[in-house]
Amino acid sequence: IVPSVFYFRDNSSVDTQTLNLKIPDKLERWEANQPLGRLAGVNSFGFGGTNAHVILREHIRQVFPTKAWQKLFVLSAASEKSLIMTIADTHQRLCSSDTLDFQTLSYTSACGRSHFKHKYRKAFLTSSLSDLQQQLKSAQKTEFQSVQ
Structure with a gap:
């Protein structure tokens, strides 16, 4: 001072x-x-x-427990192909970064953008970053139905 x-x-x-x-x-x-x-x-x-x-x-900075509660991680896209590409891109980014905050990431995915304008949506209920990475990897091989 x-x-x-x-x-x-x-x-x-x-x-x-x-x-x-x-x-x-x-x-x-x-x-x-x-x-x-x-x-x-x-x-x-x-x-x-x-x-x-x-x-x-x-x-x-507050440190939030990452395993205490399950979080909702939401992705959406205009087409099935773009949703699969978004899932693959998100999986790659999560695997290549070790500085991500799981709490902030899940909040931003659900509240940081509008999902209503997209016909294809996928939500993951997960309790950790590693669990989300595994779910994203599995979801890349899934077929998706559009939201009516």
Whole structure:
């Protein structure tokens, strides 16, 4: 945290200890010692009368259990051929990447695009990335019926 410009001492009319305020007067390392992560307020008061305040909070990534619940993974396409190609392409991408988040992947497949405009749909109920890869591999040899 950089020191505040032109700050030398506390204003006597502001009780910084009671308000739990700390104004940096020297360069400090910003440690993450709270369960909510780092949290700070930043003020900017311009000479032309422009005032701004922003609150910054550290993003703490939540890790979701991948095997606790089964997830729905949904694919759709305009034709049977394109659905089979989509399944094959998805299978290849899942097998070639080791940084995918199963929770995010399943959510995006179901909610991230509209499946209603496609006549061919396939849903996989799966509890892990490896199980989904296996199901996708098996589905490539399946015939599909269009949705009426």
